[in-house]
Amino acid sequence: MEKIGMQLPDHFIIGAASSAWQTEGWSSKKDFQDSYLDLWYKNHREVWHNGYGPTIATDFYNRYKEDIQFMKEIGLTHYRTSINWSRFLIDYEHAVVDEEYANYIENVIDELLKNGIEPMICLEHYEIPGVLFEKYGGWGSKHVVDLFVKYAEKVFERYAHKVKWWFTFNEPIVIQTRVYLDAVRWPYEQNTKKWMQWNFNKTLANAKVVQLFHQSYASQHKESKIGVILNPEVVYPRSSAPHDIEAAKMYDLFFNRMFLDPMIKGEYPNELFDLMQKHDCSFEYNDEELQIIKENKVDFVGINLYMPKRVKARTTAWNPNTPFHPEFYYEHFELPGRKMNPYRGWEIYPKIMYDFAIRIKEEYGNIEWIVTENGMGVENEHRFKDKNGVIQDDYRIEFISEHLKWLLRGIEEGSNCKGYMLWAFTDNVSPMNAFKNRYGLVEIDLDDDRNRRMKKSAYWYKNLIQTRQFEANNDHFYK
Numbered sequence: 001m002e003k004i005g006m007q008l009p010d011h012f013i014i015g016a017a018s019s020a021w022q023t024e025g026w027s028s029k030k031d032f033q034d035s036y037l038d039l040w041y042k043n044h045r046e047v048w049h050n051g052y053g054p055t056i057a058t059d060f061y062n063r064y065k066e067d068i069q070f071m072k073e074i075g076l077t078h079y080r081t082s083i084n085w086s087r088f089l090i091d092y093e094h095a096v097v098d099e100e101y102a103n104y105i106e107n108v109i110d111e112l113l114k115n116g117i118e119p120m121i122c123l124e125h126y127e128i129p130g131v132l133f134e135k136y137g138g139w140g141s142k143h144v145v146d147l148f149v150k151y152a153e154k155v156f157e158r159y160a161h162k163v164k165w166w167f168t169f170n171e172p173i174v175i176q177t178r179v180y181l182d183a184v185r186w187p188y189e190q191n192t193k194k195w196m197q198w199n200f201n202k203t204l205a206n207a208k209v210v211q212l213f214h215q216s217y218a219s220q221h222k223e224s225k226i227g228v229i230l231n232p233e234v235v236y237p238r239s240s241a242p243h244d245i246e247a248a249k250m251y252d253l254f255f256n257r258m259f260l261d262p263m264i265k266g267e268y269p270n271e272l273f274d275l276m277q278k279h280d281c282s283f284e285y286n287d288e289e290l291q292i293i294k295e296n297k298v299d300f301v302g303i304n305l306y307m308p309k310r311v312k313a314r315t316t317a318w319n320p321n322t323p324f325h326p327e328f329y330y331e332h333f334e335l336p337g338r339k340m341n342p343y344r345g346w347e348i349y350p351k352i353m354y355d356f357a358i359r360i361k362e363e364y365g366n367i368e369w370i371v372t373e374n375g376m377g378v379e380n381e382h383r384f385k386d387k388n389g390v391i392q393d394d395y396r397i398e399f400i401s402e403h404l405k406w407l408l409r410g411i412e413e414g415s416n417c418k419g420y421m422l423w424a425f426t427d428n429v430s431p432m433n434a435f436k437n438r439y440g441l442v443e444i445d446l447d448d449d450r451n452r453r454m455k456k457s458a459y460w461y462k463n464l465i466q467t468r469q470f471e472a473n474n475d476h477f478y479k
């Protein structure tokens, strides 16, 4: 296809992302410091691809200096990761810091800054301490909300003067959706009410941490800001018929607006309260909590965007004996002829970037946002190595180019997007899929002592950062 030249806007950030649990490994972790993910891995290792999990991950804990040199070589100006809550403390009730881990975090932050890379730090990327999950039912408990705030305070005390970009959560809807709504992850308990309570409590926790940050740290660190990383899916109805549009609206309400509205606008959609009542799955809340949510909105949002969501009106009857699930209102729809990433099973539809950019502009006050994740996981990537051993991941370059192209179009039309972070900087461990699908700019060679090697996309990314230009397909939207 004919190509078109694209230019990045001034100051537009090009970065890369990962998380603590997916990279660090368990070096120096104390036995009692399991996170929810660690417990899942320990309790049901059979479902983790080839038995790999968080145990060693990429060994970032021991190799961060080497990795930061790769970031420098690529020219990254921003790197996003998380702090592992379960490892940051040795006493979760009283927020007693694990000095060894805190020291490591400090060293990582300093090493990044020394090399001209801004750290973007998330406080929870599914790393809720396992003991809080077992003892209190995890995010179902308001006590856990308060413990999270205590943990956040310890983190801010130590690093607020060094880190400008903060996030409360990564994808706060994910764990409970997999565990309590769909029951496809350990401990596999279907419980819609718990799903709702986790959704609410995380929104409350977000607001309380935003409040803490604004009250105690923002005035001393004027350039700092705090946001949340959400994963709204751009929902497309099968057709323009009212029943399909209604199905898409319901999906959007339960999975997207559930977090977008309270965290950005400070208020839940009224329809959601009605529906929770109708289906007897209301979360427990009080007016004071709603007020905290109302008064403590995020400064900006990170958005993880990978694939579209397509739905249609139900064509089969809902079994009234099953517990309520939002699927009561829709069915999944597979677009015939859609382009797929077959390894991950996700549709590839780069226009989601544009459609979301316009939505956030029009419906969410054009709040500042960045793409905090987008990327392509590919299985058996070593088959694409050239004679020098460099993975020729042209498919990834095309994936990034096409998504960036559509994002830039949204920015041209006024959307307030300030950057794009690729998932991921290196290959890393996925929940359950472990190292099956590789996402990185930098390869982790499991057969060779986790040796690192830049892929073709890393050289391409380096050139993108240097020249601030790239080429994309000149499809019919670009005349």
Ligand code: BG6
Binding pocket: 019, 022, 170, 171, 231, 304, 344, 373, 377, 423, 429, 430, 431, 433, 437
């Ligand atoms: C995002 C998560 O949803 O997608 C990451 O924030 C995750 O933690 C990434 O790794 C890719 O998904 P997966 O399941 O293929 O790892």
